[in-house]
Each structure stands twice: as C-alpha cells, then as structure tokens.
Amino acid sequence: MELWQLTATEIIKKIKDKEISVRESVTSALARSKDVNPKINAVVSSMGSNALVQADLLDKKIKDGDDIGILGGVPVTVKVNIDQAGYATTNGLKIQKDLIAKHNNPIVNNLEKAGAIIIGRTNTPAFSLRWFTRNTLHGNTLNPVNKNITPGGSSGGAAAAVAAGIGVVGHGTDIAGSIRYPAYACGVHGLRPSLGRVPAHNFSSSDRFIGGQLMAVSGPIARSIQDLRVSFTAMSKSDFNDPWYIPAPLVGEPRPKKVALCLSPDGMKVSTEVKNALIASAKLLEDAGWKVDEVDTPPLRQAMENQLILWMAEMKHGAEEAVVKENDPDANIVYHRLKELCPPVDLAVVMKVLQSRASLVRSWRLFLDEYPIMLCPVSGELPFDQHKDVTSDQNFESIIEAQMTQIGLPFVSLPGLTVSTGMVNDRPIGVQVVSNPYREDLLLDAGKVIGSTIKVVDPISNLKRGMFY
Numbered sequence: 001m002e003l004w005q006l007t008a009t010e011i012i013k014k015i016k017d018k019e020i021s022v023r024e025s026v027t028s029a030l031a032r033s034k035d036v037n038p039k040i041n042a043v044v045s046s047m048g049s050n051a052l053v054q055a056d057l058l059d060k061k062i063k064d065g066d067d068i069g070i071l072g073g074v075p076v077t078v079k080v081n082i083d084q085a086g087y088a089t090t091n092g093l094k095i096q097k098d099l100i101a102k103h104n105n106p107i108v109n110n111l112e113k114a115g116a117i118i119i120g121r122t123n124t125p126a127f128s129l130r131w132f133t134r135n136t137l138h139g140n141t142l143n144p145v146n147k148n149i150t151p152g153g154s155s156g157g158a159a160a161a162v163a164a165g166i167g168v169v170g171h172g173t174d175i176a177g178s179i180r181y182p183a184y185a186c187g188v189h190g191l192r193p194s195l196g197r198v199p200a201h202n203f204s205s206s207d208r209f210i211g212g213q214l215m216a217v218s219g220p221i222a223r224s225i226q227d228l229r230v231s232f233t234a235m236s237k238s239d240f241n242d243p244w245y246i247p248a249p250l251v252g253e254p255r256p257k258k259v260a261l262c263l264s265p266d267g268m269k270v271s272t273e274v275k276n277a278l279i280a281s282a283k284l285l286e287d288a289g290w291k292v293d294e295v296d297t298p299p300l301r302q303a304m305e306n307q308l309i310l311w312m313a314e315m316k317h318g319a320e321e322a323v324v325k326e327n328d329p330d331a332n333i334v335y336h337r338l339k340e341l342c343p344p345v346d347l348a349v350v351m352k353v354l355q356s357r358a359s360l361v362r363s364w365r366l367f368l369d370e371y372p373i374m375l376c377p378v379s380g381e382l383p384f385d386q387h388k389d390v391t392s393d394q395n396f397e398s399i400i401e402a403q404m405t406q407i408g409l410p411f412v413s414l415p416g417l418t419v420s421t422g423m424v425n426d427r428p429i430g431v432q433v434v435s436n437p438y439r440e441d442l443l444l445d446a447g448k449v450i451g452s453t454i455k456v457v458d459p460i461s462n463l464k465r466g467m468f469y
Helices: 008-016 022-040 048-063 106-113 156-164 180-186 210-215 225-235 272-287 301-326 329-341 347-370 393-402 404-411 440-450 459-464
Strands: 043-046 075-079 117-122 169-174 189-192 217-222 258-261 291-294 373-376 416-424 427-434
Touching: 008 022, 008 225, 022 043, 022 048, 022 075, 022 117, 022 156, 022 459, 043 156, 048 117, 075 106, 075 156, 106 117, 106 225, 117 156, 156 169, 156 180, 156 217, 169 180, 169 225, 180 189, 180 416, 180 427, 189 225, 189 440, 210 301, 210 404, 217 225, 225 440, 258 272, 258 347, 272 291, 272 373, 272 416, 272 427, 272 440, 301 329, 301 347, 301 404, 329 393, 373 440, 393 404, 416 440, 427 440
Parallel strands: 075 117, 075 169, 258 291, 258 373
Antiparallel strands: 043 117, 169 217, 189 217, 189 416, 373 427, 416 427
C-alpha cells in the first residue's frame, strides 16, 4: 500500500513509531497529486517545495525529541477561499486573482500548529455559490468517482482531492452545505461544525454581513470518522480573531442514545434510494444500542426560505456589483435564478427574518434536546448530474428542493455530519447526522457506527471502466 492511501490516523502512528519520515509522507502525497490532479483539477495551487521544507523541519523536531502536534506529518489541503500568507485568496474569482494574503486565516495557523503539512489549495465555484465546482479562473473540477456527476460545491475541490488521495484531510467551508454536500457527492465523510467552534477570519477582506457571520463555518473532509475527529480537534484551537469563537469543550455530558429518524423532513421530497440508506443506517444505530423513533422535524422549509432571503439581501447590498464585474457565466445564472425565487427584500423583510430565527432556533434546540441525534438526508436526491443547476429553471428549482437540509440547518446554526454509506450504481450515497450546537462528539460517535473507512478512488481505473472519460 502506498503512503497516500493511508488515513491520517495511520500516517500519524507510522511517523510516531518511526516507520516512515514526514518527508516520505509528504513526498508520496505530492506524487499522487502530480499523477491524478491533471485529470480532476481539484488542486489549483500546489505548494510542493514549501511542503517539503516544512516536512524536513518536522523530521528535525522528531530527531530532537520535540512534539510535532496531533496531525504531525499529515498532508492536507485548504480551500482557495481562505487566507494563506503569500497566496491569492481567489474564491474562484478573476477579480481576486491578485488578492495576495499577508496573514494566515486562523484555520491555516491551527493546522500548521498541529503539524499538518499543507500541500495545495483546492478549487471552488465563483463566489463559492454553487453545489458544483467550476469557474473561469481555475476551471472545472471533476468528481474522481464519476465525471458525469458533480463533485459537489462549494468545497468540491477539497472533497475530490480527499477521495482521490491528494492529501488525507481537506479543509472546507459550509454556509449551505459546502462541506456536507461535496463529501456526499464524492463518497467521503464531512463535518460541518457548530457556529464559533472553528475560528476563522480572512484579513484580506472586510467582515461579512450578519447572514454570513451566523451561518458560515469551516471544517474537515476525510475518508474516516477518526480522521475527522482528530482534524476537527486541531482546527478548533482558540483564536479570538474570530469574534464568534467559543472555547466549548470537545466532549459534552452524556446524553440518552435517542435518534430521530426523519425520512422526509418538513415534507421535503426524498428519493427511495436516500430513504433506504437512512433506514439501513438507523438499523445500525439500533443494533449498537440506540433507540430510534421515526418522527418529523421542526420547521425546516421556513428556515431554508429565510436563509435564501438573507443571501439575496446581502448580495444585493454588497456583492451584486462584484457578480456583474466578474461576469462568471455560472454565477450569473445562479444569482439570477435565486433572485427570481426570493421576494423583494427590504429592511422590514430582513428584520422579520432575523426575528423569526429566534423561534426557529428555539424549536430546533428543544427537539434536539429530546432527540440528541437526528438522522436525515444530506440531499433528497443522489448526486446531481454535472452542472445540472445551470441547464434550466426547472432543474434549478428541483435542486433547491433537494437541498433543503443543506440550506435550512445552517440558518439555525446546527452542526451536521455527512457519513458516506456506499454506492447506488455509479453514484455515491450517504446520510446526515445532526445534533445540538457544540455536540460534534455525538455526531462523530454516531458516525463511527454508521460509516466505515473509505478507500481512495482511482480516476485511472474509473477511466478504464468508462465512468470517467
């Protein structure tokens, strides 16, 4: 087995036991990237030479008997929408191709403090606005499982890289599914942490408006639940440059092993294949001693609609001019269709949306106090055909419906975990686990029961099987 095929947990152990060096770990990951990235375009900025310098520094620390951190020697990627000193924070935009960061986002600092080696920066759609990953600056990212389906978005590059063995852990961001959906589409696992759990801040730009502040988070994508746990721990270290950061304990008090199985949350349209995956996952939890009740959720459609209204209010106030200036074909279509779906937005509408958020948060927290774990769809459908959202108004509206849990749950600031559970024909499938804020430990405990370690996907093998080219 090649080193790039190992999980982070396995790499950490081999380095600790001095079976391999950090340089060997990083060299293997860089070689894998060189072999397969040209086929999928997941990494759009490689930092091979710097990664090897950092690897040698860690190997020297090991030789000197120093601690190298809980992710010591693990090759990782970060998304191109966060600041990394010396690199452009493009967010998939031509208008930001020269926006060179002078300071690291706290996420970069925390990964490096934990001993992770950043080997590249991963692709995102323009403005990180879609569940597909293509832009006119960096190009199109393909799903290494199957080129005919989306790799997800906006962290499509991160999930595609992890699935293909380009780095062991990928950093992603999630305001409306941008961690959870790419993990689902690429057949890996992804954790959306609670608001304020993982500190983040881009020094290269101004602070976000209130919707982005309340809903946008960063978290890990990986091939094993244990890798999510350790990388999440590393990312969560204190940094008060993020004013929402809360130093909550990583493990909370024991809770009853009760699960709310929600097959069609708030009337959401859900395919038979997705429902079958949820029922099978619920059975695994039952076999492990959890009590499962099939119930409906608190209001979710209203949360989704309110999230969309805030998007439009914030884009109209601050980003519409940038959309026009960037003139990215996909972003133009998506923005136009979102405006058509949302009512006209003024101050009174925004105030009512924020007022309604309190009652929605209250309902959801009471629900998740009774059921500490909710099992629900990641998406109502199997992963979408590539770029389906820009083909017609009807397709766009069907995608919005299928993504209700992706859009609505962040509005009430809940953490969520995508657990990959296998394949349906040529498409990955998985389930979503949700808990109350700051109970990611419960998510990971349940995820460990449901999800096994995922093998690295080989795009070349998929090419030969006709699934790739």
